[in-house]
Amino acid sequence: MTRSGGLESGRVFVTEARGCVTLQDGGRHGLQRVGVGVGGAMDPHAAELANLLAGNPGEGVLFELDGSSRLALRCEMVTGLALAGPAVPVRLDDHPVPFWARIETNPSQSFTIRIEAELETGRWRYLALSGGCRLTPVLGGFGTDLRAGWGGMEGRVLRSGDRMTLGATPGRPVAYSGRAGFRILGQLSPQLRAPSVTQAPVLRILPGSHWSAFPPEIRQRFLAAHYLVTKNSDRMGYRLSGPPLHPDRPLEIDSEPVTFGSIQIPPDGAPIVLMADHPTQGGYPRLAEIIGTDVGTLAQCRPGVKVEFREVDEQTALQARREWRRSLARLGVGLGSGERDSFRGAALHA
Amino acid sequence: MAAAAGSLEYLPLGECGLLMRWSQEPAPRLSRRIRALGEALDRNPPPGFVEWVPGLRSLAVQFDPDRLSRAAWVGTLASIWEVLPENPELQIRSFVVPVVYGGDYGPDLAGAAHAARLDPDQWIALHAGAVYEVLLVGFAPGFPYLAGLPEALAVPRRTTPRLRVAAGSVAIANRLCGIYPRESPGGWSVIGRTEWVCFDSARSPPACFAIGDQVRFHPEPWSR
Numbered sequence: 001m002t003r004s005g006g007l008e009s010g011r012v013f014v015t016e017a018r019g020c021v022t023l024q025d026g027g028r029h030g031l032q033r034v035g036v037g038v039g040g041a042m043d044p045h046a047a048e049l050a051n052l053l054a055g056n057p058g059e060g061v062l063f064e065l066d067g068s069s070r071l072a073l074r075c076e077m078v079t080g081l082a083l084a085g086p087a088v089p090v091r092l093d094d095h096p097v098p099f100w101a102r103i104e105t106n107p108s109q110s111f112t113i114r115i116e117a118e119l120e121t122g123r124w125r126y127l128a129l130s131g132g133c134r135l136t137p138v139l140g141g142f143g144t145d146l147r148a149g150w151g152g153m154e155g156r157v158l159r160s161g162d163r164m165t166l167g168a169t170p171g172r173p174v175a176y177s178g179r180a181g182f183r184i185l186g187q188l189s190p191q192l193r194a195p196s197v198t199q200a201p202v203l204r205i206l207p208g209s210h211w212s213a214f215p216p217e218i219r220q221r222f223l224a225a226h227y228l229v230t231k232n233s234d235r236m237g238y239r240l241s242g243p244p245l246h247p248d249r250p251l252e253i254d255s256e257p258v259t260f261g262s263i264q265i266p267p268d269g270a271p272i273v274l275m276a277d278h279p280t281q282g283g284y285p286r287l288a289e290i291i292g293t294d295v296g297t298l299a300q301c302r303p304g305v306k307v308e309f310r311e312v313d314e315q316t317a318l319q320a321r322r323e324w325r326r327s328l329a330r331l332g333v334g335l336g337s338g339e340r341d342s343f344r345g346a347a348l349h350a
Numbered sequence: 351m352a353a354a355a356g357s358l359e360y361l362p363l364g365e366c367g368l369l370m371r372w373s374q375e376p377a378p379r380l381s382r383r384i385r386a387l388g389e390a391l392d393r394n395p396p397p398g399f400v401e402w403v404p405g406l407r408s409l410a411v412q413f414d415p416d417r418l419s420r421a422a423w424v425g426t427l428a429s430i431w432e433v434l435p436e437n438p439e440l441q442i443r444s445f446v447v448p449v450v451y452g453g454d455y456g457p458d459l460a461g462a463a464h465a466a467r468l469d470p471d472q473w474i475a476l477h478a479g480a481v482y483e484v485l486l487v488g489f490a491p492g493f494p495y496l497a498g499l500p501e502a503l504a505v506p507r508r509t510t511p512r513l514r515v516a517a518g519s520v521a522i523a524n525r526l527c528g529i530y531p532r533e534s535p536g537g538w539s540v541i542g543r544t545e546w547v548c549f550d551s552a553r554s555p556p557a558c559f560a561i562g563d564q565v566r567f568h569p570e571p572w573s574r
Contacts, residue, residue, distance in 0.1 A: 029412070032403040033388065034549070034557035035488040035531075139551050148491060148532070150551050209361035209369050254376050255489060257403035257410035259364050280403060281489040289364040317365035318415055325416075 010078040010131055010166035015112065017159050019069030023133055023152035026059025028141030032280045038260065039143045039151070042066075042124045042235060042276050043296035045194035045324065046084040050128035052331050053082030053102045053188065060132035061142045063158075065125045066235075067302070070116040071158070073127075078166065079176070080104045080130035081113065084194065086122025086300060090115045092182055100188040104176035111181050121199075122300045131166035146235070147277065192327055194296055200226075201301065203294045204312045204320070208263060208286035209256070213247045221245065222287060223309055227271065231303045235277040238298060240307070244269025251285045258282035261290035261298075273298060291317040293324050358431070360424045366400075367412045368423060370431075376406040378497055378562070379437070381485040384409050385561035386438035390430050396423070404561065406486050406495065444564040447529070447546045449478070449520050451569055455543035462505050462522065462539055474569055476500050477541065482527055482565040487557050492531040492549025494559040499527045511537035518543045520567065542567075 024047065027040030041047030041064055048058040056062075065071055065085075075081075080103060083090055087099035091114045097103055105111060115127065135142045135152065144152025153162050176183055211219070227242035246269045258264070262274045264284040273290065274282065276299075290298060291312065301307060356374035363369045372380060387409060388402040398417025403410040413423060451474045452459040463473040482498035489495075499522055507523045512535060515521065519530040521538035528538060531548035544567075548558050559565070 030401045031491075031556070032401055033487070034555070034560075035491040035493050036556070139556060147534075148551075206362055206364060209363060209371065254406035254408070255486065255495065256371070256405035256408045257363070257369065257488075259367055259410075259412070261364055279489050281405065281486075289362065291365055314362070314365055314420070321365060322416065 008077045009134070009168065010107070010129065011076040012078070012129065012133070012164050012166065013074040014071070014158050014160050014162040015074050016070055016072040016114075016116075017157070017162070018071075019157075020066035021069045021071050021158045022064050022144035022146065023061050023135065023158070024064045024143040025061045025141060027143060027276070028139055028145075028151075031139055032257065035280050036139055037145060037148070037277055037280060039141065039145050039235075040276050041126065041143075042299040043085060043126070043194060045293070045296045046124065046300075047126045047128075048328065049100070049188065049192075049194055049331075050082045050084035050126040051132070052328065053084070053100070054080055054128035054130045054132075055102075056128055056130065056132045058328065060128065061135055061152075062126050062128040062132065065115060065127070067123055068118050071127070072112060072114040072116070074110065074112050075105070075129070076110040077107045078105050078111075078129055078131075079107050082128050083115075083126065084128075085125035086119055088115065088117035088119055088125070090117070095182070097182070098184065098187055100193050102185040103182055104185055105182040106176055106178060106180070108177070109181045119302075121302070123302050124299055129166055131168060134165045134167040145277065188331075192331065198297065200306045200308065201294075201297050202308045202310050203298055204291045204317065205263070205288040205309050206291060206312065206314060206317055208288045210247065210251065210253075210285035211287060213251055213285055214245065214265075214287055215248050218245050218247070219287075222271075223311055226306045226308055229298075229301045229303050229305045229307065233303060235275055237275050237278060238273045238301070240271045240273065242270075245271060245287060247285050253283050253285055255281040255283055256286075258286065259289065261292065261295040262286050263288045263290065275299060291320060293317075293320040360427070362420075363410050363412075365415055367410055368420060368427075369405075369408055369410045370427060371405075371408040374407060376485055376497070378483040378485060380407055381483075381497075382440055382562045383431075383434055383436075383438060385440060386434050387427070387431055389440075390434070396426050404486055404488070440562045441560075442562045442564065443560075444566075445546075445558070446566050446568050447520075447544050448570045449542040449544045449567045450572060451477075451542040453572060455516075456520070456541040458505075458508075458521075458539035459541040462503065462541055465505055466502050468502070473503065476503055477527075478567045478569050480566075482567075484559045484561050484563045484565065485526075486561060487559050490531055490534055491551075492557045492559065494529055494548065494563075494565070496527040496565055497525065499525050501525065505539050507537045508539060511535055512540075515540060516543065518545060520544055 398414035
C-alpha cells in the first residue's frame, strides 16, 4: 500500500526492547458487557498529544514505555514522530530530539530512534510514529491486553526482532525532504502539555457510588490526608498507603461495573485506584472517582509519590474536560491546516 | 414500574458515566430486564452513547456528557426502564457443559461436600442436577455468573483467594457458580474443570454465554 503522496508505507524494526514496552491506543469499547476490558494508554492525555503531534488521530496506535523500559527502533520510510510523557534524552541517530515536539523525518533516509535513559520522575512515556502502527484489530481495538494475551504485538510486550508497518497519514502535509535527516517543527507550549509529572499532585475526585456508605469522618480523612503510591501499582490498579478508610459497616457488594479512576476500598481500608487494565467488575465499595482529566496524572506517579484528593462538583469535572477537548481541537486544527505559522501560533513555540 | 423491581437509584460513575443500582437481590428476572434495557440502548443509541455494562443488580452507561447531560440520561433510562415488559423477549439459549469433578481439577470439592454434610457423589449429583441461569458475564472475558446453585451447596467466598485458578475451573461462591475462562487469581471454591470455551476472541460473538442463557453441568468420568 502506498501513501497518497506516492510514498511507500513506513517500516519499523524493533532492534531493542526491554521492560514493559507495548502498543496501545484509545481503548476497546463495547465489550465490557462480556468482561473485555477497555485498556488503552495509561496516560491518555500524553498519548493523545503524541499522536496529534505526529499527525495521527488522537486514539492511534503508539508505543508505551513503562518506567525504565528501553526501546530502539530502526525506521524506514517514516515521515515523522513525536514523544510525550516525562522527558528523558532520546536520540535520533546521533542527535538529541525533544519531547512534546513534532519531528518531521525525511522518508528517504532511514534512521534509528533510541530511548534508553533511566527515568528519574514519572512513569509512562509515549512514542507516536506518523501513520501509527498498522495492526489487525482484536475485539474492535488495537491496544495490548497483556493479561488476556491479545492486541498489539501478539498480546505481549515488544521484543527485539519485531517488525511492523505503519499506516497511511491522510491529509497530512508533504513529508519533510530536506537534506538533514529530520527537523524539529516546534514544541508544545508547557501549558498545553498533558498534566503529566508533578510532585505531590492534587487529584480531583467526584463522590463514588458508595460515598454515602462511608462515615463523614472517614470521608474527611480521605480528603485531608496524603496517600503514597505503593510498589503494588501496575496497569491494572494503583494501591495507595495512608490512613485506612473503612465504611460504616462491612458492605456486601454485588459485582458492579467500575471505571478507570474508580477508588475502591478493600477490607484492609487501603485504597486501590483502578487503572486502564482494570477488570470490568468490582466487588469492593467505591468511595470516589478520579475525574477523567486527572487519571493520567496519577498514572505518572511512581511508587513513593505522595498524592492528595480534592472533591469537586460535576460542573468542575465537565469544565476541565471541555477545556482539555478545546485545547486539543485547537492543536488539531493547527496541525491539520498545513500552514506552519498558524500551527505554530496556535499551539507550538519553536 | 413493576413492584418486583424494588427501588432504583441513579448513581455517579465519574463525569462520563452513571450507574443504575436496584435494591433487590440479584435474580434471573432482574438480570434479563437489565439485558433488555442494554439491548434497547443498542437498538436506539442516544447521542453520545459509548457502551452499557451490566452488574449483578446494576447497569452502567458510559457516555459523552457534552452530547447528552447526566440529567437527560437519567430521564432517558428511566423512560426506557418503565416501559420494559416484566418478561422481556430475549434470545435465550441452553447449554450442557461437561465437567470433571473433584481430584486435582476440583480441589475444594471434598471441603464443600463436607460443609454440606454430603458425600462427594451426592454433592455432584445435586450440583449437576440443577438448572443454572446466567445473571452476568464479566469480571474476566466470558466469565458467567450463574444463579441456581442449590442452597444446600452454598459456601462463602474463600477467605484467602488463590493466586492461580486454572482456566476451565468450575467454582462456587455463596449461591453462585462460575467458570474461569482463563487462568487468574480467584476467591471462589473450585469443584471441577471443563474444556468448555467460554470466550474466543476470534469468534463472533466472542463470549459463549449471554445473560438469561440456561446452563446444566454434565459429570464426566475421570478416565476419559
